[in-house]
Amino acid sequence: MSETARLMDGSALARRIVEQAAERAADLTRQTGTSPCLATVLVGDDPASVTYVRMKRARCEKAGIRSRHIALPAATTTAELVDTITALSHDPDVHGILLQHPAGPHIDERAAFEAIAPEKDVDGVTCHSFAAMSFGLDGFASCTPGGILRLLDHYDVDLAGKHAVVVGRSAILGKPVGMLLLARNATVTYCHSRTTDLASITKEADVLVAAVGRPRFLHGEHLKPGAVVIDAGSNPGNIGDVDFDSARTRASLITPVPGGVGPMTIATLLTQTVDAATAQLRAV
Numbered sequence: 001m002s003e004t005a006r007l008m009d010g011s012a013l014a015r016r017i018v019e020q021a022a023e024r025a026a027d028l029t030r031q032t033g034t035s036p037c038l039a040t041v042l043v044g045d046d047p048a049s050v051t052y053v054r055m056k057r058a059r060c061e062k063a064g065i066r067s068r069h070i071a072l073p074a075a076t077t078t079a080e081l082v083d084t085i086t087a088l089s090h091d092p093d094v095h096g097i098l099l100q101h102p103a104g105p106h107i108d109e110r111a112a113f114e115a116i117a118p119e120k121d122v123d124g125v126t127c128h129s130f131a132a133m134s135f136g137l138d139g140f141a142s143c144t145p146g147g148i149l150r151l152l153d154h155y156d157v158d159l160a161g162k163h164a165v166v167v168g169r170s171a172i173l174g175k176p177v178g179m180l181l182l183a184r185n186a187t188v189t190y191c192h193s194r195t196t197d198l199a200s201i202t203k204e205a206d207v208l209v210a211a212v213g214r215p216r217f218l219h220g221e222h223l224k225p226g227a228v229v230i231d232a233g234s235n236p237g238n239i240g241d242v243d244f245d246s247a248r249t250r251a252s253l254i255t256p257v258p259g260g261v262g263p264m265t266i267a268t269l270l271t272q273t274v275d276a277a278t279a280q281l282r283a284v
């Protein structure tokens with residue numbers, strides 16, 4: 001057991017990944033005369049969502065990726081949102097589509113996500129992408145899970161035979177990250193709001209992924225000594241799902257918030273946008 005865990009620096013790794021995406025975007029633009037384009041769709045004005053979309057667009061701009069922003073009023077209906085996304089799916093000048101989650105309580109978000117053409121699903125949110133990822137076929141990973149795996153690889157975390165515990169089961173985070181860990185031969189346990197005696201399970205985790213969306217929900221006492229701790233929480237005020245101070249005295253490796261998983265989410269989105277544009281522009 002280590003005294004203090006080593007930090008997994010998502011900001012630094014994400015910077016390198018974005019630089020690589022920028023080089024590939026420049027090459028593609030030179031070769032085809034068209035730069036990659038990401039459409040960002042935001043329903044309403046939730047402050048956190050506005051910030052995340054702004055961050056995504058700013059990083060696109062730095063990387064030579066165009067973004068086309070569609071801001072829809074909070075009262076937008078599911079049918080209107082589906083129509084908007086369907087039009088983007090058919091627009092040859094748009095290579096990737098991002099619908100910021102949450103789209104609002106009255107929206108059927110699954111219906112809206114499914115209007116994204118699979119080849120433009122750079123955020124990895126459609127059933128097609130989830131199935132392809134689960135079966136190990138070509139397709140786009142959900143961005144936060146994809147970023148987490150990249151971070152684990154960068155820090156040489158060998159997942160085969162390890163017990164990975166995922167706390168949370170959301171469609172774009174908990175469920176897909178478990179599938180990616182399973183594909184690396186980890187033994188995966190999902191925990192959620194109905195799990196009884198959560199600590200007895202998390203204490204068995206070699207790798208713990210916190211994806212609950214509740215500030216400082218997991219503490220040092222929830223951890224096995226030496227565990228690798230991935231905090232995928234992004235709660236208001238930049239507070240993670242893990243109590244960092246108590247967790248870092250038991251973990252061997254840990255992601256900070258901010259500066260851990262968050263930047264990897266955006267780096268994955270940019271990489272996948274360039275991948276999508278490359279496939280679409282080369283096919284012309």
Ligand SMILES: Nc1nc2c(c(=O)[nH]1)N[C@@H](CN(C=O)c1ccc(C(=O)N[C@@H](CCC(=O)O)C(=O)O)cc1)CN2
Nearest residue numbers: 052099100101102123143144234258259260262263265
């Ligand atoms: N359609 C999607 N919606 C949402 C996703 C997603 O992947 N696709 N993920 C989350 C939020 N999210 C991206 O949208 C996100 C959260 C946090 C960060 C991030 O980089 N955070 C920084 C700190 C933020 C700051 O500096 O203000 C960090 O952790 O260092 C990026 C993306 C929900 N919705």
